[in-house]
Amino acid sequence: MKRSASATVEWDVHPLHGAPDTPPDSSGDAFYKTFLAPMEARMLRAVWRVVRDPDRSRDALQEALATIWRKRDRIRTHPNPEALVLRICLDAALDALRKARRSSRHLELVPGPLPELPTPAGPAEVAQERELRDQVREAIARLPGKQAVAVLMRVVQEEDYPAIAAALGCAQATARVHVMRGRARLERLLAHLVPGGRKPGGAE
């Protein structure tokens, strides 16, 4: 029997009694119910849209959850906890994207089919869409962190500027600058794809 179709590994881990990292407790559960459960869909979609790979998305979500756990006190008191959680998820997704980019410079960032796209007419269209997606993700991965998060939150997640500013911990005007500069850089990087886009400066 062929066994290479898929494999999953699930872990349940319980720390030592008295170890610094306590096992899942009621406060952790309460935090999850209050802050994360209502955001599950947004979290996983935010990660998925950047990473586009089930395994890597799960890894990125795991990293995001670990970060959220460490920053739970800050999230509790944050003026916009949802935006902060979303930012953490996007940071983890961008890290995963950059890691994939580093490990496969000359390979596709996204292996496998793209089932979430409308059914294309043929393999040429599939290849074209994949190439487009990879180029955009490659460009996103090359943005500075805050610019990338700001652009993703604004354009892809359609968050408003107050939320972006809260997530980035800056003023709204600064958030707008991050978005503007991110867009400008993307225009240069993707000039060949954007009608009227600026030509690449070469330095990018």
Add this chain to the structure above:
Amino acid sequence: MSRTGPDKPDLDALLRAALGGDPTQPVEQRLRASLRPGWHRAQAETPARLQWAWLRLPSWPLPARRAALAALAAAMILGGAGWNLAHVPQAAASSLSAVMAARAVARAASSVSAMTCTVELRGAEGPSTTAVVEWRATTGTVIRVADGPPRVIPAAGGNGPETVLSQLGGTAREQAPAHELPVPALGDFLSPARVAATLDGTWSAVAAQPGASGGDYRVERSRGLPIAVSLDPASGLPRLLRTPEVAAKCDWTPGPPEATLVARPSIAAFDHGGPSS
């Protein structure tokens, strides 16, 4: 959506086309199902993340993953009972960098009291095999081995380490009480469990905390004695650093000789090569 200023509709459309959309329903279900377990793992933090990072291994071929699981079981046995890695079935240790897996598990196992690993290997015709490895500091190791009907190996109630080994095809090494074990030579290998058992009688003696010297050193005090465990780069096995060396690396005041330990584990059964691709 109305945008002003720097907004570029063409660029936005391109970004949304490339980065928009949602995962398919199965993918979304899978991701959603991973969130709560992931939250629990996050609370376990360091050991869980180490395991996650090492054992997800999405790019590894299936045989390597299976072997990683087996190596995990081996490391659990090693860590939990101070046994010899050579007792691991040969077939289980093939085609992977078992050293890497053992290293990860040695790190993780030193600071957790229980681990459960369930692996499903799905074939084109449906689930083909399942392996479950459970280890608990209090009761021992329960392994349901992949391939064929899972073998459940109870760990307690008269089915102790010897039973586990015999069912895995190995032979138990004679175990001596910790206080009767020979005093180790400098740089001898040992399992974290043995360090803990020798020093403190508990696993908590060796915590997965970065040592003052960074890197792979894990340093903790037990009964007022500084100890350190380094992971040997060649074997991936934990190695005890005795007090002077610890002091030199961690800027601690040397104390009395701190430990006795187990015999040097053999890694002869392992293939030291990386995972085949």
